[in-house]
Amino acid sequence: xxxxxxxxxxxxxxxxxxxxxxxxxxxxxxxxxxxxxxxxxxxxxxxxxxxxxxxxxxxxxxxxxxxxxxxxxxxxxxxxxxxxxxxxxxxxxxxxxxxxxxxxxxxxxxxxxxxxxxxxxxxxxxxxxxxxxxxxxxxxxxxxxxxxxxxxxxxxxxxxxxxxxxxxxxxxxxxxxxxxxxxxxxxxxxxxxxxxxxxxxxxxxxxxxxxxxxxxxxxxxxxxxxxxxxxxxxxxxxxxxxxxxxxxxxxxxxxxxxxxxxxxxxxxxxxxxxxxxxxxxxxxxxxxxxxxxxxxxxxxxxxxxxxxxxxxxxxxxxxxxxxxxxxxxxxxxxxxxxxxxxxxxxxxxxxxxxxxxxxxxxxxxxxxxxxxxxxxxxxxxxxxxxxxxxxxxxxxxxxxxxxxxxxxxxxxxxxxx
Amino acid sequence: xxxxxxxxxxxxxxxxxxxxxxxxxxxxxxxxxxxxxxxxxxxxxxxxxxxxxxxxxxxxxxxxxxxxxxxxxxxxxxxxxxxxxxxxxxxxxxxxxxxxxxxxxxxxxxxxxxxxxxxxxxxxxxxxxxxxxxxxxxxxxxxxxxxxxxxxxxxxxxxxxxxxxxxxxxxxxxxxxxxxxxxxxxxxxxxxxxxxxxxxxxxxxxxxxxxxxxxxxxxxxxxxxxxxxxxxxxxxxxxxxxxxxxxxxxxxxxxxxxxxxxxxxxxxxxxxxxxxxxxxxxxxxxxxxxxxxxxxxxxxxxxxxxxxxxxxxxxxxxxxxxxxxxxxxxxxxxxxxxxxxxxxxxxxxxxxxxxxxxxxxxxxxxxxxxxx
Numbered sequence: 001x002x003x004x005x006x007x008x009x010x011x012x013x014x015x016x017x018x019x020x021x022x023x024x025x026x027x028x029x030x031x032x033x034x035x036x037x038x039x040x041x042x043x044x045x046x047x048x049x050x051x052x053x054x055x056x057x058x059x060x061x062x063x064x065x066x067x068x069x070x071x072x073x074x075x076x077x078x079x080x081x082x083x084x085x086x087x088x089x090x091x092x093x094x095x096x097x098x099x100x101x102x103x104x105x106x107x108x109x110x111x112x113x114x115x116x117x118x119x120x121x122x123x124x125x126x127x128x129x130x131x132x133x134x135x136x137x138x139x140x141x142x143x144x145x146x147x148x149x150x151x152x153x154x155x156x157x158x159x160x161x162x163x164x165x166x167x168x169x170x171x172x173x174x175x176x177x178x179x180x181x182x183x184x185x186x187x188x189x190x191x192x193x194x195x196x197x198x199x200x201x202x203x204x205x206x207x208x209x210x211x212x213x214x215x216x217x218x219x220x221x222x223x224x225x226x227x228x229x230x231x232x233x234x235x236x237x238x239x240x241x242x243x244x245x246x247x248x249x250x251x252x253x254x255x256x257x258x259x260x261x262x263x264x265x266x267x268x269x270x271x272x273x274x275x276x277x278x279x280x281x282x283x284x285x286x287x288x289x290x291x292x293x294x295x296x297x298x299x300x301x302x303x304x305x306x307x308x309x310x311x312x313x314x315x316x317x318x319x320x321x322x323x324x325x326x327x328x329x330x331x332x333x334x335x336x337x338x339x340x341x342x343x344x345x346x347x348x349x350x351x352x353x354x355x356x357x358x359x360x361x362x363x364x365x366x367x368x369x370x371x372x373x374x375x376x377x378x379x380x381x382x383x384x385x386x387x388x389x390x391x392x393x394x395x396x397x398x399x400x401x402x403x404x405x406x407x408x409x410x411x412x413x414x415x416x417x
Numbered sequence: 418x419x420x421x422x423x424x425x426x427x428x429x430x431x432x433x434x435x436x437x438x439x440x441x442x443x444x445x446x447x448x449x450x451x452x453x454x455x456x457x458x459x460x461x462x463x464x465x466x467x468x469x470x471x472x473x474x475x476x477x478x479x480x481x482x483x484x485x486x487x488x489x490x491x492x493x494x495x496x497x498x499x500x501x502x503x504x505x506x507x508x509x510x511x512x513x514x515x516x517x518x519x520x521x522x523x524x525x526x527x528x529x530x531x532x533x534x535x536x537x538x539x540x541x542x543x544x545x546x547x548x549x550x551x552x553x554x555x556x557x558x559x560x561x562x563x564x565x566x567x568x569x570x571x572x573x574x575x576x577x578x579x580x581x582x583x584x585x586x587x588x589x590x591x592x593x594x595x596x597x598x599x600x601x602x603x604x605x606x607x608x609x610x611x612x613x614x615x616x617x618x619x620x621x622x623x624x625x626x627x628x629x630x631x632x633x634x635x636x637x638x639x640x641x642x643x644x645x646x647x648x649x650x651x652x653x654x655x656x657x658x659x660x661x662x663x664x665x666x667x668x669x670x671x672x673x674x675x676x677x678x679x680x681x682x683x684x685x686x687x688x689x690x691x692x693x694x695x696x697x698x699x700x701x702x703x704x705x706x707x708x709x710x711x712x713x714x715x716x717x718x719x720x721x722x723x724x725x726x727x728x729x730x731x732x733x734x735x736x737x738x739x740x741x742x743x744x745x746x747x748x749x750x751x752x753x754x755x756x757x758x759x760x761x762x763x764x765x766x767x768x769x770x771x772x773x774x775x776x777x778x779x780x781x782x783x784x785x786x787x788x789x
């Protein structure tokens with residue numbers, strides 16, 4: 001025990017401030033250099049650090065490239081077969097999102113087409129459709145939609161409503177006598193409205209999901225890569241601890257900071273690719289303010305790095321991160337509020353989500369990138385990221401300190417290997 | 418973490434954690450009271466009434482009313498609101514004069530789901546504002562209620578969402594996400610368990626144990642896994658269809674059969690992936706890539722028919738895609754099993770796939786060394 005205490009004492013021993021600082025810098029630099037060497041020698045880590053963030057955005061951009069759903073297939077069951085019902089059908093068909101693939105007067109036939117996936121919805125116009133309208137009664141139409149894809153359901157509903165509004169306007173124009181066009185317009189449509197899709201003007205799927213995926217890839221690739229490095233260290237190291245005993249591995253702070261610096265410098269490049277180059281390549285909405293983006297990315301990267309380093313302390317071997325951690329992508333993405341709105345997430349999951357840099361990272365970056373928010377507008381997320389950075393730094397520091405002490409203990413034979 | 422606890426955590430822990438997470442994430446099923454701002458540049462009784470109408474919608478709530486558009490835009494950039502409903506200055510006067518003032522609805526599709534619900538409500542509110550003016554005129558002209566409705570909304574569309582009448586997101590997502598998690602885990606654990614034999618130098622002993630018959634070795638190793646996965650998927654299904662009461666139009670048998678086939682297919686793909694990339698880390702990279710891509714390429718959020726032509730063909734090699742098609746046919750729409758025979762053939766193909774690779778796998782197990 002005394003030998004062990006001496007070893008600890010040796011670590012803490014005070015030297016003059018100048019040599020202390022000088023040594024500190026050399027050690028940090030040495031750890032930084034050693035970590036870089038490890039990273040670039042390790043093919044698997046290169047895959048996770050470079051190939052993953054470089055390749056994934058390209059694949060996702062390719063999948064969602066078409067952005068919107070066009071020509072969702074609809075069958076119209078027209079029991080009326082009148083001028084009005086045919087005109088209504090034509091107007092639905094004319095909308096960009098829906099295509100009327102067939103008109104029939106048999107519901108069973110329409111259902112069969114759904115079963116055969118020739119169509120994803122059918123609209124029934126009853127035999128009284130036009131008669132009701134001419135009598136001045138409300139006509140009814142029934143829309144049945146397959147629910148395998150919500151985008152189809154939305155397209156059918158929107159097209160049905162829009163066509164009925166435009167038909168209403170035209171029919172009113174025919175039945176109402178007005179002296180001028182202006183007067184007619186006032187009668188038909190006294191308060192016109194306009195809809196504007198701000199920030200994602202095509203209302204596109206890629207413009208919505210990709211910014212989130214881009215910033216999230218950085219998070220996941222860091223966690224996987226750093227964990228793999230940690231697992232490898234532990235496996236190769238004869239003492240089976242995370243930190244091998246070396247002349248330069250003296251201070252915990254120096255080790256943690258040296259490593260973090262190595263990851264940070266590599267990820268400047270990765271971040272530039274993911275957040276600046278890819279949106280330009282695929283022409284996604286990208287309105288970011290450069291200064292805001294840079295200032296935002298610094299705590300994001302450090303929070304991710306320290307979280308990754310903390311997790312890596314618990315990874316038993318080289319390959320296990322790939323089986324233990326990949327599934328988290330799905331949970332972390334959903335908990336961030338990009339898809340299911342954050343207002344609707346139950347409090348316990350919301351509390352958990354604040355532990356992850358991905359949550360403020362995605363919320364903040366999406367707004368900086370897509371809506372052109374400035375640092376002030378994302379101040380909550382920005383502050384949270386710094387808090388997370390501090391929190392995970394402290395956790396990492398103590399986890400590493402435990403590992404350093406463990407190495408020394410094991411070396412001295414105080415603990416069985 | 419020891420070797421056996423890795424297996425326990427991955428094969429049982431991860432699917433059950435995911436089930437718990439996704440079933441408790443969306444208790445309401447549809448988003449309610451999503452915040453929007455009303456930019457009211459008139460602030461009269463009429464315009465405040467319109468704002469109240471908007472607030473009364475189930476899925477929209479008015480977060481703030483302000484005369485200043487820039488303030489509302491800032492709120493949008495700060496992520497506090499998902500839409501802006503803009504009523505212009507001198508609105509009431511312009512309506513009375515017949516100047517046709519215009520209401521503008523801004524919605525932020527930065528968050529697609531959160532943006533689209535308030536959007537529909539804002540549009541309806543704007544439409545209703547116009548209709549109420551017409552209603553006043555029509556009542557003054559002495560029309561009956563029935564005539565009134567017909568002139569205001571001549572076609573009423575009743576929507577029927579087949580199989581999921583509440584348009585419940587939890588039902589919509591979980592029926593594909595949770596089997597997807599299971600598939601991801603099966604891919605990776607199959608690769609991992611075979612790869613570890615090589616890594617820890619036990620491959621030859623393993624082959625000897627199976628009397629040098631690779632098929633016997635694999636069955637002995639993977640059948641216990643199959644049993645665990647079947648039990649896990651049972652817990653998943655009971656949670657979804659019994660506890661969370663998801664609709665099940667086809668009864669239990671076709672559902673459980675589909676899950677059983679998915680499990681076997683994923684194990685088959687796992688063996689196949691390791692056979693073509695017999696290095697543990699490369700095999701795992703492939704299985705993770707394949708497992709994660711499944712979620713996007715399966716086409717339940719963005720339909721396959723709208724994807725690029727080459728990708729449409731590629732979707733067929735993902736077992737989850739065929740599971741999704743079975744789900745749509747059977748639990749969602751209650752179609753007869755015979756209708757989905759193509760999917761059963763595909764599943765059979767996935768299950769038979771590793772048999773082609775047996776000789777290669779055997780050679781690899783005998784000759785390959787672990788590459789870090």
